Amino acid sequence: MIPRPLTHSSAPVLEFEAFRELLRGYAQSELGSARVRELAPSADREWIEREQQLASEIRGYIRAAGRFDFVGLTDATKLIQKARIRGAALEMDEIRTILLLAERAAEWREILISPPVMREPWKAVEDLSSSLADFREFLRYFSNKLLPDGSLDDRASSELHRIRREIERQKRHIQSSLQSFLRKLSDEGTAQEELITIRGDRFVIPVKAEQKRRVNGVVHGASSSGQTVFVEPMETIEQNNDLVRLLEEEQEEIRRILAEMSRRIGEQSENLLFALYVLAELELQFAKAKFAQEYECVAVKFLADGGEDVLVLEKARHPLLERNLRPKGIAVVPMAMHMDARHRQIIISGPNTGGKTVSLKTLGLLALIAQAGVPVPADRAELPIFSSVFADIGDYQSIEQNLSTFSAHVTNIDLISHTAGADSLVLLDELGSATDPEEGAALAVAIADYFRQIGCLSVISTHHTSLKVYAANTEGVLNAAVGFDEQTLQPTYELRVGVPGASAGINIAKRLGLNSTIIEASKRQLSNQAQDVAKFLDRLHAELRAASDERASIKRTEEELVRERKRLEAEGQKEQREKIRDLEKKLDGLLHDFEYQAREMVQAVQDRAAQQKLSKDAERRIAKMRREFREQFDNSVVAHATGADQGDPNARPELVKHVSEGDRVKLRSMGREGKVIKRLGADLFEVEIGVMKMKVPREDIAEVTSRPSANPVAAARAKGVSVSLVSDDLSSPIELNVIGQNVDDATREVERFLDKAFLAGMVQVRIVHGSGMGILRRALRTYLKHHPHVSNVVEPPQQEGGNGATVVELKV
Known part of the structure; x- marks a missing residue:
């Protein structure tokens, strides 16, 4: 696709050719270097966006540790066309040049088939490369026929x-x-x-x-x-x-072989020419991506017509200036510029060497770079598509053409005025200079207003106060100032949009040590209005510097507060996690004690039938209590950790004042009811929950659910009547089937089964696990041999299951 070029471009003035030379340094081959030399800005939105996307995708490929070797590739177009001629025979070196092209194309095709893992897809790269031919059969014909020294192999x-x-x-x-x-x-x-x-x-x-x-x-x-x-x-x-x-x-035989090889190349000429185009484009994209990576560039977003913003640059840098300053260890001061639909013209003022010209050149060059499909060195870049980019920058004095500097500027501005349109970018440096100040100022205001009226984006630098006043009083125009530190007499290169700049020529001359008599005389020559304007601008910039310093101080304070808050949050979370871990440990210990006491009471029962009834009932109660206890604990811990308990009346209730022996109370820690057996102190009670007794502080008692007189069971017990719950299940199975389960699940089933059988007083049980590959059988028998309730493990006779079952003898 051939892109539509700009109708006019001041590329030489804006040093676009020097940028291309910078970009050529990232090319590996003559093919890529030649493609970079052809790079030019375009006005074709579709082509520009496609090129920006290609560069971004290749940059992602490089970030994913992707590499590709372009070394040795050259423009083989003429050689491929020569191979098309019937009877033509290419030289050995020429054939090797074409084979290198085919090999690289085949390698890239393989990468397309199996690309590295990247954060974003590379659709544009696939669209560019998808029509590459498969050269494997073509290359196979040439394999083992060419030697590394460029001669033909005997084979x-x-x-x-x-x-x-x-x-x-x-x-x-x-x-x-x-x-x-x-x-x-x-x-x-x-x-x-x-x-x-x-x-x-x-x-x-x-x-x-x-x-x-x-x-x-x-x-x-x-x-x-x-x-x-x-x-x-x-x-x-x-x-x-x-x-x-x-x-x-x-x-003669060598000539015949070379002619045959040339014929084969001619048959693949269309595929080879396309591969040459693709590889040249790819190397251009690799060069752009490497440049973007080294200069911390960003892909440009191109704004549509009719939007609120028409130009946004944040922390933009001139790439050539950055290249020149890097070896000296000097960082480029970035530039920010924002223009919206209501303000399409900026007047930049300020002292000499303050960075006015650099700002114009940065904007102009970045616009050309962006429309050439290259990412720009900035943190954010949003630009329109310009049909033309004009720049009047520098000294155009020409002795040969008998033009003074002023005449040359006027000639150039005249050309721009007749060519620029609403979608043009116009950059004018030191407008109105090199002639009588008063006439120059009037001419500068007229020129600026002309470009404002035609609606183009224009940025103008000046020293004329008239232009600053024009910008302040004219709708659609913004003042901007470049910074200058009068203490160090050094420019800050910072562009401030919204305020005019002070030229500060007399102040700079004074600080440089110019004769004080001359300084005073020069001040007397200034009109009262000029002195007032100079004083106002000096005061304004001093206030701006103070405000900027204050903002920086506030920002540092905010950052410190954020860091301190994060530190405190981290410490609080750590402390909370430690408390939760301690609480979990206490819970586990409590559950173990509870289970131990419950089983001890069951084992103390002498009657076999009663033992069977109580053991099963106790097991069910233990499991239910463990589950409810764990749920209550988890809910409490999660609610406290997340703050969900704030505002909950039960989260931090008042202490229950009246608690007496025999009361039924609800415990916060357990979420269950228990009976107060004994008062152990002013705020400490012994509470019974089922078969478990525990010491409970007053703050753990959520409420008194009933008093002794209101509880019929308690009243009955008070009169000496025994009340108990007995399960109707009087039997326990003597066989467990775990066929089809994995080792972990089967082991847990067997553990529960043995506990019940042991509590039921059984002497022998049978576990059916199946034969299979023997994995489950071996695992279970190993586990059973070390179980505390098991006295012996026996394999039953074949008629009773053989190795598909295991008989377990329990301790009496």
């Missing part, structure tokens, strides 16, 4: 393999013949040295120049000193001829 074809074997055999035969000939010449003193060399694909031997007539053969040259000539003996001329013929056959 490139059977004919090439045969020819090369013949060549090696012929070389060995020639070398053998020449070795014999050399030894003979050495004995005669004719050979220079026993060395065989090659001249023009023919094997020769070195012979002393004065002895060359004694060797019958063809001379193929001499050494640089002239003392040695290289002779091909007549005995090997025919052998060398055969070698040359074989070498020619080898080259």
Whole structure:
């Protein structure tokens, strides 16, 4: 997709080319570097948003530890087109260039199939890459045919393999013949040295120049000193001829193989060209993502027409300025700017070197970067889509064109005035300067008001008081000031929107030590109005600095309060958790004591039948009481921990005043009723709940539910009548079936079963667990052998279950 370019752009003035050079530093290959050089801002919203999304998705891929190697890729478009020509044969290096492209495309396709885990999907990347062809079969054809040094492997074809074997055999035969000939010449003193060399694909031997007539053969040259000539003996001329013929056959076969490889590449030309486009785009996105990561950039949100906000920048930074200051250890002061639908023009004023020009260049460059699809260095960036970006910044004086600085500015502003529209961004630096101050001020106000009326976004820097007054009195225009510390004589580069800036030229000159006589004279030259304005602006900025300092102090205090509150909350939660743990420990101990006392009372009963009745009844009561006790405890702890008990009259009630022996009372800690057996002190009572007796403080008594006279059971007991509850269940099963249960569930069932059987006075019971793989059988028998109620574990006969059951003998 070819994006629609801006109708006009002051990219050179705003240093967009320097930014592209910065971005090129993140490219790995010539292919990516060339793609970055082509990058340009666009006015096409769909393309811009797609590019911003691609950069964000690749940034997420990099954050997920994703990597990709683009090294070595080049623009192979011409080579691929050459391979389309019938009969054309690419060189080996050219084929290797195309194969590298196919390999990288295949690798990226594999990543698309199995991407790393990322926080957000990468739909834009998938849309870009989804049509990549599968090059595996194509690459398989070339595998084992190319060597790392760029030559063809012998396995490139059977004919090439045969020819090369013949060549090696012929070389060995020639070398053998020449070795014999050399030894003979050495004995005669004719050979220079026993060395065989090659001249023009023919094997020769070195012979002393004065002895060359004694060797019958063809001379193929001499050494640089002239003392040695290289002779091909007549005995090997025919052998060398055969070698040359074989070498020619080898080259012919290589040309045939390269032509076949080129034909294969030509068949894949469309897929390869698309892969080249995708990889170039991907490397551009990787470069943008790496830049965004290093410069802490944010994806730009593009505002629609008709919204309340038209431009929002928070903590925006000029990337080139940041690059230059980083090596010096200096941090860039970020800029903030906000324009809404009612205020589309800003007048920036303030002292020289305060950062007015930097603010204009930052805004202009970030607008171009954003519309080139690149994230911008800022914490927040919301911008419209500009159809054109104009900037009149710097000194345009031209001797060749006979233009003064003022003339050049006027010429440039005239072009802007005839070209800019409502969707343009106009940046004007030092408007109205370089001419008579009074006329320049009048001209500056007229120019500013012209751009306000056509509705474009415009930001103008100036020293003219008239423009500051114009901004203060004109609807839709905002004053802004750049900061300057008069104590240190250093700019703060902070942009404050809403107030005009003071030029402070006389004050700066005074602090720099200019002659006091001159300073006083300059003050007298100022009109009363100018002096009043200067004093007002000085006082206003002093108050702003004080307010800013106060806000910073309040913010620090708030942060300290937040930290202290969090610390106290953490300590309170820790203390609460410790109290809950202590309470749980006490509960567990209480439950264990209760169970122990209950079982002791059951075991004390001598009568077997009564024992059976009471044991089952006690077990049921124990289980019910444990469940109700735990629920009551959990509810109480949770309500107290969450504050749900606040306002509950039962959460912190008044102490019950009158508690007497025999009263039925409800306990807060248990959530159950009990009987007061005895008063142990002024605020301590012994309370009976079922078979359990406990010491209870007065604050644990929620209420007195009944007095002795109102309780018929208590009245009966007072008259000596015994009242008890007896279960009708007089039997206990002698067999338990746990087939199909897991080990944990079955073990819990067996434990309850043995307790009941033991309390019932049984001597022997049977547990059916099935055969299966034997896991449950082994686990249960191991558990039973160590159980305190078990005296012996026996496997029954086969007719009674065999290894599918276990007989348990209980202690009497």
